[in-house]
Amino acid sequence: MNNQIDKDYPPKVGDYVKPDHWITGGEHLQSGTDYKDSDFPGCQFYLKTGYIVGITQIAVNITLTGKPRFVQGAWKTRCQIEFVGDGQPSEFTRGFVIGQNWA
Numbered sequence: 001m002n003n004q005i006d007k008d009y010p011p012k013v014g015d016y017v018k019p020d021h022w023i024t025g026g027e028h029l030q031s032g033t034d035y036k037d038s039d040f041p042g043c044q045f046y047l048k049t050g051y052i053v054g055i056t057q058i059a060v061n062i063t064l065t066g067k068p069r070f071v072q073g074a075w076k077t078r079c080q081i082e083f084v085g086d087g088q089p090s091e092f093t094r095g096f097v098i099g100q101n102w103a
Helices: 003-008
Strands: 016-019 030-033 043-048 057-064 069-071 074-083 091-099
Touching: 016 074, 030 057
Parallel strands: none
Antiparallel strands: 016 091, 030 043, 043 057, 057 074, 069 074, 074 091
């Protein structure tokens, strides 16, 4: 992973994240939390799940892994998505981040 990419184009609230293999598409990143305890290490962001009851959002950390490219009027790059475990190991997948104000 290229940490320089994260420094140059850090993911931020409002960016659109599209995990690979999500049938429903993706979601915009929402503010994460600084809250931490022995089971939950905190998270950068939340993603809505699309459900209105039960688990309505998922804690995630985003690491950019590709070089940003301008595609169809928006900046787009590959990323690793960590679904932060709460008392259990985190799960990982890949996807895209579509940035709002990258220059």
